[in-house]
Amino acid sequence: METQSLEKIVREHPFFEGMREEHIAVLTGCAKNVRFEVGEFLLKEGEDARVLYLLRAGKVGIEAHVPGKGAMQVGRVGEGDVLGWSWLVQPYRWHFDARAVEVTRALELDGTCLREKFEKDHELGYEVLKRFVAVIAQRLEWTHMQVLDVYRNG
């Protein structure tokens, strides 16, 4: 019963939209439901990157700690978004902090579990990576625009 509903949640998350059923089943095997209270960290810079979050509700700030300024938010993700890809990239450590701005519910997928599955089933790995590349490309584009600092005065 529990697995049934988890599989439904995985299938219905926008990030996995249109995935084949057998892939959904494999991904569900690596997934669990999690919840974060306001202010709770989802990721912390420098720590081992072990998970991938598919956000279902709430808002999460992507932060960097700037000495003298404290935590600076440089990005924001929320419902329907995906958070965290450092588990895919060696040495598997988080590069930024992520902290719940609102009560946040998410699917947590075990990165090690996923990597193992991807190694065994390249088709699954490719399918998920394609989706990641689209997300990364979009975030990179937004970041480029932020770097332009277009509202700067003068």
Add this chain to the structure above:
Amino acid sequence: MAAPTPFVPKQQVIIQPAHFGAIIDSLREDGFQVIGPTLRDGAIVYDEIEGEKDLPIGWTDVQEAGKYRLVPRGDKAWFGYNVGPQSWKRFLHSPLQRLWAAKRNGQDMEITPEHASSSKRAFVGVRSCDLHAIGVLDRVLLDGSVTDPHYAARRKNLFIIAVNCAQAGGTCFCASMNTGPKVTAAVDLRVTEFPSDTDHHFVVEAGSEAGAQMIESIPRSPADKVHHRAIDDLMEQVAGQMGRTMDTTGVKDLLYANREHPRWQQTAERCLGCANCTMVCPTCFCTTVEDVTDLTGTEAQRTRRWDSCFTMPFSYIVGGSVRPGISARYRHWLTHKLGSWWDQFGSSGCVGCGRCITWCPVGIDLTEEVRAIRETSAVSPPKAV
């Protein structure tokens, strides 16, 4: 070209050189400030003249890209030159115009507009290209939804003596722009000079009541068909002598389609961005304003002065200039002059006077630029019909 009011001769006469100067004298007696061609600083410029003695009689100008020289003609022609560095623009759209003065009185300020002066003035020796240029300025400064009061005032009480060019200069291309050489727009007097050792004479045609009245008082003889034929023959001959030509077929679309043409960059490598072309152009109308205060900070005034799209500050917005590159500035100028002017004012902004070619220190020639872009256009060039 939006059609100007056509010239319709009311009276046509022959005036001998011995009597022609009386027209200038008569205008001055009538209270006109007479502005005409005169020699200064090695060029033929327009300035106030007191009589025929000030005219560049016997001189002509030799013009090429980046080159202007005065040489004696060997005859006594009064109007035997083409156009100098100045145009009539400076007398209608002043290079420096005070707009208003402001006074501060405690928390308040009071602004007093500058009175728009409208004294009587006569222009002597206006060529067809320059007449068209005045028409272009009229469309910019008079015919829009807002009128420039200073231009309007100067444009009033203007007596125009136009001259049919009896020769074309090395950088002339009015025939390509349909702006000459024959004066076809309404003027008070239209003059065609026939210099000769034995039979030097002027055919003078009145185009207005004021013009007709003017020649009433001058010794004259009637002009006949022979004279009219002579004018037509001369005009045909001059039209064939143009030092430059420009194919204007679809030139607006040509330039719009070639905003990214490599030619702009190539030309920019030569262009100094000196703004000469815009200063000598008879239709370039751009201005900037300057606000100044006195030392006590109680009186301020605003002046308007000619500006040029070739300067960096021209396009400055917070953060920097919109057109920092010379190629963009040259593209802007040429595309405006020959292209977007049509969208804005219903005519070309170029009248083919050739001044920008002559006075460019590096000899950039807009006819050559258009030709180069047409020959290597990004889209197939519009064909002449």
Add this chain to the structure above:
Amino acid sequence: MILETAKEGARLMRDPMVPECLRISRVVRETHDTFTLELDVGERSGGFSFTPGQFNMLYLFGAGEVPISISGDPGEPGRLIHTIRAAGTVTRAMASIQGGGQLGVRGPYGQGWPMEEAKGHDVLLMAGGIGLAPLRPAIYHILRHRDWFGRVVVLYGTRTPADVLFSRELEKWRGRLDVSLHATVDRGGREWRGHVGVVTSLLPLVKFEPADTVAMLCGPEIMMRFGARDLVARGIPQESMFLSMERNMKCAIGFCGHCQYGPSFVCKDGPVYRMDQVTPLLNVREI
């Protein structure tokens, strides 16, 4: 005299370059570099009428004149309001103004936002930085006639939370059930609860009917360029998209030539343009 027909005449009534002196009745510091000036138009019959998106030329004694969009409510012509960012010589001098003095005013000038065309449709407003000021009259107008419009979406991006303009008003509008308002910053402290990221990253968060939406964009040219591209991708036709352009301006009446943008003059043909009219120009550099 000859050459001129009936060209000049009735239109010579008032010198278009001479400002009218109006008293500054109120100064509001908005952010560290922006401020709002209210001018007393009580002595003018009918106050100061304008349409959202129009601008005035403001003259500060001895300092100079600058184009500033009107940021007040078009439904309240008795109050003439401008919100200004201290960015250049003149606006920096204006920033130190105390109430009571006078400013020279010429205007209103330019083509404003398409409030009539927007009637009966969803409206999406995208503003960046000081670009919210020229859009505020449109927001006032829409809220005053709320039932004339479908969904109303306001997306607003700034550099940091400290740069957010009209924050109290934004809070008020955000509280309305009939307005979907999102503010975002390029970077913000931990206390910032709005969005973080460029203004276009707000688009996935809002609902509107693209085929039935009129979009109005105001901000840095590059923001509008990217914003328009993303709105096109969302399905808003170019004919339903409007943006406000900025160019150097000296006269505001089409005489000085400075504000040319392609074949048009921003002062009289703009500042608000329909997207399809400027599409060929938006990707041309240095035009």
